[in-house]
Amino acid sequence: MRLHNTLTRQVEELVPRRPGTLSAYVCGPTVQGAPHFGHALAALVPDVLRRWLEHQGTEVFLVRNVTDVDDKIIAQAQQEGVFAAEVAERCGRLFDDVFRRLRIAPPRVEPRATAHIDPMIELVEQLERVGSAYRTGGDVWFRVRSFPEYGRLSGRDLDELRSGARVDADDRKEDPLDFALWKAAKPGEPSWRSPWGRGRPGWHLECSAMSATYLGTGFDLHAGGADLIFPHHENEIAQSEAATGERFARHWLHNGHLTMGGEKMSKSVGNVVSLTEALDLHGPDVIRFFFLSAHYRSPMELSDERLDEARAGLERLRAFHRATAPLDAAPTPTSEVLAQREAFAAAMDDDLATPRAHAALFELVRAGHAAREAGEDGVAVAARDAVTELAGALGYDLAAEESGGSGALVGGLIELLLSLRAEARAARDFATADRVRDRLAALGVTVEDHPDGARWHLR
RNA sequence: GGCCGCGUAGCCGAGUGGCUCAGGCAGCGGACUGCAAAUCCGCGUACGUGGGUUCGAUUCCCACCGCGGCCUCCA
Numbered sequence: 001m002r003l004h005n006t007l008t009r010q011v012e013e014l015v016p017r018r019p020g021t022l023s024a025y026v027c028g029p030t031v032q033g034a035p036h037f038g039h040a041l042a043a044l045v046p047d048v049l050r051r052w053l054e055h056q057g058t059e060v061f062l063v064r065n066v067t068d069v070d071d072k073i074i075a076q077a078q079q080e081g082v083f084a085a086e087v088a089e090r091c092g093r094l095f096d097d098v099f100r101r102l103r104i105a106p107p108r109v110e111p112r113a114t115a116h117i118d119p120m121i122e123l124v125e126q127l128e129r130v131g132s133a134y135r136t137g138g139d140v141w142f143r144v145r146s147f148p149e150y151g152r153l154s155g156r157d158l159d160e161l162r163s164g165a166r167v168d169a170d171d172r173k174e175d176p177l178d179f180a181l182w183k184a185a186k187p188g189e190p191s192w193r194s195p196w197g198r199g200r201p202g203w204h205l206e207c208s209a210m211s212a213t214y215l216g217t218g219f220d221l222h223a224g225g226a227d228l229i230f231p232h233h234e235n236e237i238a239q240s241e242a243a244t245g246e247r248f249a250r251h252w253l254h255n256g257h258l259t260m261g262g263e264k265m266s267k268s269v270g271n272v273v274s275l276t277e278a279l280d281l282h283g284p285d286v287i288r289f290f291f292l293s294a295h296y297r298s299p300m301e302l303s304d305e306r307l308d309e310a311r312a313g314l315e316r317l318r319a320f321h322r323a324t325a326p327l328d329a330a331p332t333p334t335s336e337v338l339a340q341r342e343a344f345a346a347a348m349d350d351d352l353a354t355p356r357a358h359a360a361l362f363e364l365v366r367a368g369h370a371a372r373e374a375g376e377d378g379v380a381v382a383a384r385d386a387v388t389e390l391a392g393a394l395g396y397d398l399a400a401e402e403s404g405g406s407g408a409l410v411g412g413l414i415e416l417l418l419s420l421r422a423e424a425r426a427a428r429d430f431a432t433a434d435r436v437r438d439r440l441a442a443l444g445v446t447v448e449d450h451p452d453g454a455r456w457h458l459r
Numbered sequence: 460g461g462c463c464g465c466g467u468a469g470c471c472g473a474g475u476g477g478c479u480c481a482g483g484c485a486g487c488g489g490a491c492u493g494c495a496a497a498u499c500c501g502c503g504u505a506c507g508u509g510g511g512u513u514c515g516a517u518u519c520c521c522a523c524c525g526c527g528g529c530c531u532c533c534a
Contacts, residue, residue: 009463029534042534072532154529160461161530203532225534229463232533256464257528266533293483294472298465299527309471309484316483319497343481347473355473359482369498373491430493437495448497455497 001053001349003221004297006229006252007153011351014251016220021059024050025211025249026107027224027232030067031091032076035098036272037302038258038265040287042225045255045296045352047104048394049223052348055393063214064107066092068114070203074189084190085114098275102284103395109214113206117192120201120209123243124181124194132242136172138184138197144177147238153252154230179235181205204235211249212240222249226256226297227264256299265302273302282307285396289314292354292394313358317391320365321398322457324372324384331385332378334371340364344390357394361387414445418454421447 003014016022026046029039043064050060068088077084099106113120124140127133132146144150144158151158161177170176180202185191191198211219217240224233233252240248257264260271278287290310294300340360347356368383391398417436424432437447444459 027534030532036534039534045534070532155462156530157462226463226528227533230529231531255534257534259527262527264528264533268533298472301471305484306471312485313483323497353473355471355483356481359473362482366499370500373499425493428493434494441496446496449492449495450497451491 001056002351003049003251003253004351006254009155012251014221016058017218017250020057021061022053022221023061023215023219024063024221024223025207025215025219026062026064026222027207027228028064028066028107028110029091029095030070030072031088031095032070032072033091033267035095035275036265036267037260037275037278037287038272039095040098040102040275041255041258041291041296041300042223043099043104044102044288044291044395045253046223047102048292048296048354049253049352050105051393051395052352060108061215062107063109063111063211065207065210066095066110066112067203067206068092068112069190069200078188088114094276098279101279102287103397111210111214113201113210114190116206116210116213117194117201119213120205121182121192121194123205123209123212123239126243127181127239130242132239133181134174135196138182138199139172139180140182140196141173141178142181142235142239142242144175144179144238147242149241150177150238151234153237154234156230156234179204179231181239204232204239207232207236208240208243208248211236212244217244217246217248219249221251221253223253223255226254229254255296258300258302260302262301282311283400285314285398285400286311288395289358293358295355296352313362314396316365317361317387317396318398318457320368320387321384322455324368324380325399327372327377327381327384329377329381331382332376333382333386334367334379336367337364337379337382337386340367341386341390348393354394357390361390364390414440414456418447418456422454425449 001014002011004010005012014022024046027042029035046062046064050062053060069084073087074084077087080087124133127142128140130146132143133140134143135141151161158177162175182194182196182199182205183202184196185198185200189200191200211222222233222236237248259265260273263269263271265271265273286307287310290302290307291300293310293313340363343363344357344360347353347360350356364383364387368380368387371377371379371383388398417440421433421436424430424436440447440456445456446459448455
């Protein structure tokens with residue numbers, strides 16, 4: 001398949017170094033607060049890529065880290081008067097929970113920064129040996145000047161960056177662009193023993209060390225939000241390549257941002273929507289559909305209207321699933337069904353063009369309904385099977401009903417009411433029949449009358 | 460200020476140098492229905508502005524306007 005590579009700004013063939021297995025590293029969350037709606041996208045994009053590759057028979061060895069030590073976690077802990085590890089543990093569970101509910105498949109390895117201090121220290125020592133690191137007191141800095149390729153990923157020019165000069169002119173640094181590899185411990189902060197005294201790793205260090213630990217150098221794909229391109233990913237490349245002399249990640253995938261009120265959703269702007277609450281309100285499939293209805297690299301504006309549209313679109317897929325689930329004819333795909341399967345695959349292979357993939361799904365739905373109405377059950381079944389399979393490859397569960405569990409008891413009671421209603425209709429007592437339907441609707445149960453009887457589903 | 464990207468019908472969102480230029484939501488008409496719902500059939504001549512290249516541009520180039528992102532922590 002072809003995928004946009006930030007390194008070249010072009011859509012390129014994604015070629016795993018080991019045929020059949022893609023090695024990928026995703027920058028996971030910094031567990032310093034509750035997950036917001038925007039965090040879902042950065043986890044969802046690699047998930048969709050992974051599902052598609054696996055559907056195509058490629059294995060994906062995915063590593064997604066957890067940043068469990070950093071300035072904000074420490075600040076939050078101090079504010080609460082607890083240990084930083086406590087904040088990280090609590091927030092980490094919140095992220096685990098929302099990712100699970102979103103059906104984001106767990107990564108193969110989920111390394112925590114605090115469990116990999118040793119390889120980080122070794123990496124810094126190696127950088128000292130090659131002359132790319134220097135210390136001032138208990139701090140260690142990366143010497144940007146020592147890495148001529150610096151700025152390649154983000155398309156920056158060193159001199160422009162310096163003149164932009166919003167970077168702290170810290171006198172301890174040789175160059176304003178140099179960044180911390182190791183920070184000397186301040187009182188009350190979590191710290192680890194190191195050759196430079198007690199301290200903690202700089203932010204960028206963990207990803208270099210942990211990706212090398214689990215994937216080695218020159219792994220296939222590195223992913224993250226577009227806001228990580230600079231400085232985070234630029235710095236990862238500098239550290240890793242300066243230390244090893246080898247290419248770091250070969251392909252870079254970055255997702256665009258979620259906006260709300262025209263601005264990037266972020267805690268500092270204050271326009272965040274809790275992902276936990278959004279899941280409670282909309283369920284995982286609506287949120288997934290919302291994100292996948294636009295291309296992963298374009299910015300997306302979140303609003304109630306967009307979510308309502310996503311719900312409506314998803315409902316069309318679900319209604320098709322409900323209508324065709326009882327059919328049990330042998331599938332007899334038509335050329336149209338086959339063509340839409342191919343269109344879906346072509347879209348996904350073309351830089352994860354999920355909006356076009358959705359379009360193929362909708363064409364299958366229309367063709368399937370039409371076949372069903374024409375009594376061509378085999379064609380309808382072929383369309384249904386294609387929709388179920390391909391929607392599954394995008395991570396949808398069309399059989400799942402919306403929130404509000406319908407236990408056996410609830411289902412039984414509804415069936416009972418509908419059988420009484422059917423008797424009323426047979427007796428042309430439409431007032432009673434309508435009353436049952438209206439009251440059920442008020443409770444969130446939609447009733448549809450079909451030639452073969454009534455169907456119902458939870459709204 | 461520098462760098463990057465975007466501007467497509469009421470809304471969202473694909474796509475292409477010309478051939479009937481996806482799909483969804485909303486809307487309208489018809490079929491079906493006791494009425495609905497669901498579904499099917501039909502219906503929308505859109506490409507920010509001004510130049511240029513071209514036989515022909517929404518698609519390529521330039522300028523401008525507007526919007527966003529990054530340049531500091533950030534998914």
